[in-house]
Amino acid sequence: MKKVLVACGNGIATSTVVASKIREACEEAGIDVSVSQCKLLEVKSKAADYDLLVTSGMFTGGEANIPVIGAISLLTGVGEEETIEEILMHLKSNGCRPAK
């Protein structure tokens, strides 16, 4: 199962919107996924345990060693499909972690 971390300013509002849209899209595409939410300030200490980081806004505050996708389009509705497509591609692609 792939693990996605969704981060936003307070880990509540916009990340909930983004997280539920990702869950919905994955369900439709038949991808087994676990989506968690956090504050941007927590990314540094949490990101390592995840396969993909999705942020609701822009994020220049720190580096993460996992792929990062900015998903502001899921809030504005402009370019929403493309972003969902990009997220799904990352989750389908080979970056599978060996099962522990």
Added chain:
Amino acid sequence: MDFVYVVFHALLGAGPIVLLPIIITIIGLLFRVRLLKAFRAGLTIAIGFAGIKLVINLLSGNLGPAAKAMVENFGIHLDILDVGWGAIAAVTWSSPIIPLLIFGILLTNIVLLVFKLTDTLDVDIWNYHHMAIVGIMAYFVTDNVLLGLGASVMMAVISFKLADWTAPYVEKYFGIPGVSLPTMSSLSSVVIAAPLNRLIDRIPGVNGIDFSVKDTQKYLGFFGEPLFMGLILGCGIGVLAEYPVTKIFELGVNMAAVMILIPKMTALFMEGLMPISEAAKKLTKEKFKGRKFLIGLDAAVVVGNSTVITTALLVIPLTIFMAAVLPGNRVLPFADLAVVPFRVAMVVALCRGNLFRSLLISLICMAAILLAGTATSPVLTQLAMTTGIDLSASGGISSFAATSLTVSYLVYIAFTSNPFVCVPILLVVLIGVWAYMDRRAKRAGQASGTEESGRAE
């Protein structure tokens, strides 16, 4: 008629746990959400409220007595607990007049859009709570629904206009075009930051100061992590309360729990409101097809900026220190230390990332928040108690949101102290600033116009 009256009063007496599913279902149906979906949303929100109540009891029951002991032992007069914006939002959404306010705010947005008085389309229903709480508090104090509605509409107009005016900063500084941020929790700082930034521009010697701080995330990063924040603050207050060692750690761990649990409960509110927000988005987008506007988003989209993070990480400990020494302040900063980045984001953008200015102005904004929070705590505390939250163990509650925010405080005072004098004054100031901003925008437009034509030649 009598029957309706009796039912209505029975519902009001039942409290938010019963009221919330009904209110939200009605709001949902009005936005043409299907009945089952609307009811599920209402129930989810009521569950969030039940959760918040539990956590606030944990907070108030543990931190309240400790804060009181701290006052007795050291005279550090911080007995008003900062319960955080989530708890305040819960109180807001459970008010019986919330449907009226929501539609009042939405209608205000639509009317302003139709008459081209704003470019911001704000259907982020969730964030309406910043505007609604001012109306609810005005209604609570005056018992006049019209004053309540008026206060919320005033908040809405100010929010949309501030969002319009700050949109260029969102585009240029944060690099997000086509978007504005009608979130009062971050916009409110602008009314302090914009004049101050101008002032600093004119002080020779000071206007050139800037510095940078390296590795703030490395050394101060734990201030951004709520669980450490809660633990440290809880233990610190336990020490000042002169608790025995085990009780100090008990308070620390309990406060870490509060810091982590409040957002989890608040997320339920967001989850419940999402279907309604989405429905509102769809409805209004159809109505304004072809019109170019700024999409109103939660300010959460800009707080990931590195200078915002650096400023916030420095402001958080300084705010705790300031709370102890600021004359007149009684608010003990706690839950809302987690959302300091929102309070500083627009300040950083206005100062174009100048860390010296951002820090100085942010601290002044935070001082204003603490003082307004102290002043409006009694009303907020009473309001929260009517929804069944037990606060007897503490000296009152406050937050860094609601009427602690400078703009919200001013609107609240205007509508409650002497509305016939103060509301016109507020309107005149608003219209004056509006005219000034329009003229500035026009001049800027002309300047860039001639620049472009100059380049073309």
